[in-house]
Structure formats: structure tokens, C-alpha cells
Amino acid sequence: MAKGTYISENLTQKQIDFMLLLDDYELNIFTLETLKQLLGNQVERINELVENLVNKRILSRIERGKYCRYNFRDEKVIGSFLVPDGAIAYWSALHHYGLTEQFPNSVFLQTTRAKQDKNVFGVYYKFIKISESKQAYLVKEGYGNHSYHITSLEKTIADCFDLPQYSGGYAELIRAFDEAVLDSNKLIEACKAIHNIAATKRMGYLAELCKKEELSDFIGFAQDQVNEKYNLFDASGIEEGEFVSKWKLRLNISEEDISGILNKQY
DSSP, X not given: OOXXXXXXXXXXXXXXXXXXXXXXXXXXXXXXXXXXXXXXXXXXXXXXXXHHHHHTTSEEEEETTEEEETTOOOHHHHHHHHSTTOEXXXXXXXXXXXXXSSOOSSEEEEESSOOOOEEETTEXXXXXXXXXXXXXXXXXXXXXXXXXXXXXXXXXXXXXXHSGGGTTOXXXXXXXXXXXXXXXXXXXXXXXXXXXXXHHHHHHHHHHHTTOGGGHHHHHHHHHHOOSOOEESSTTSOSOSEEETTTTEEESSOHHHHHHHHTXXX
């Protein structure tokens, strides 16, 4: 709160008029700068009005300069609002697409900006910084002031293989890949965006193992990416298992165990 801000004891007519203006513009979440640009010639002392309404629990402060109505708690919209270029991603996106039964304990967001993880209204937000070249294939969900960006289905899968530590577990990711109805060309483009040969090889091997005929073009693309270096199928696992020369992968999770994962035995 700015020094010298006057806090009224009761709701004033100016404060009521201000809330009516928010109704007119259908604003449930906003920045002070947005308000000044939108309402600057209609409202005086916007900062003081907002601070009064926060004090009266009509508005809530998300972080400095960012506010929402007191009962607005859409975690995806709030998460995207915390980083202007942010998008719901990884485990949170898998859950959005119905590809995991596990409920994420955080909201995961991709951003090209450094942002410290934080708790807002009891929800923990995890920010994963990526290069601008990896920020691609975003889908806009919601409408108006309630909109947010989320990675496309194919980009979500590719991102999770790129950084599986944010996917909710490798077994869940294997099942998600098997269950997802993926577009071959879109998955190829998503793999080009992440530019991770090892991740592409793992997906190509899985697509072939799972007999995903709709991904035949992707399997061909992935096969073309195979290099001479062997990679572990599970990058976080131990150095053991059968070598698959076609994909230059070492199966530290055996095909038998992968089959068990797909059949939800693990």
C-alpha cells in the first residue's frame, strides 16, 4: 500500500461506481496499468480505490500491481496472468487433456522469463524457463478476461519427454503417450521445437512399440533423427538393460515392464 493512502471505513459511492465499471468491462482479473489505460479518464486515484477495495475484501492482490475480484480463483487464468508470456504446460497440461489420473500438486507453466515459484491463494505455481525457440504451438482456452494459453496436445507430450521431471512420473508419461490421440505432423513439428534428439528417439520407439499406426510419418521422422549415441530409455534410471540398435536406446525399463505400465500394473 502506498504511503499516505486513505482507507475509508465504509464503502463509498466512488468505490461502488468503480466496481460497476469493472462489471461493464467484464474485468475479473487485471493490472493497475490496464485499469489506468482503460479507465484513466473515468476514474481518479485508481491506486487508492483499489487499495480500499482490497482492504474491504472486495478485491484481492495477486502480487504487486496485479489484482482480481475476491472470489476469483481460476488457477489457470491466475497462473498465466503471473507471467505475460506464460502457458499451462507439462503435468498440468497432461491433466487438462485427461491423460493422467494423478492430480498435479502444482500448476506448471512455461515461460521465457525467469520467475520465482510462488504460492497464490493456496495454490503453488511452478515456473519452468525455456528458450524462445521452444515456445511454440500454444492453444488459447477460455474467453475474454478468463482466457489463458496452454501447450497443444502434441507440444505437451513432446515437452514432457523433453523435461520428464515435470510430467508427474515416467510411468504416467508412457501411459499418456499411449492413450493420446496424436497428429503425426503436429508431433513432428513439436519435436522440432524442443530440439531434443534423445526425447524424439524415445517417442519414436514407443510409437512403434504401441503400434500407433496413425504416427507412421512421425516414426519415420524419429528414425531419421537417430544418431550413433545410445541414450537410456528413462534418463533418470540406472545404466542397465537391453540395447536396441534401431533406436540407439538402452532399455533400462524392459519391454515387459513397459507392457505392464501400459496395462496399469505399475
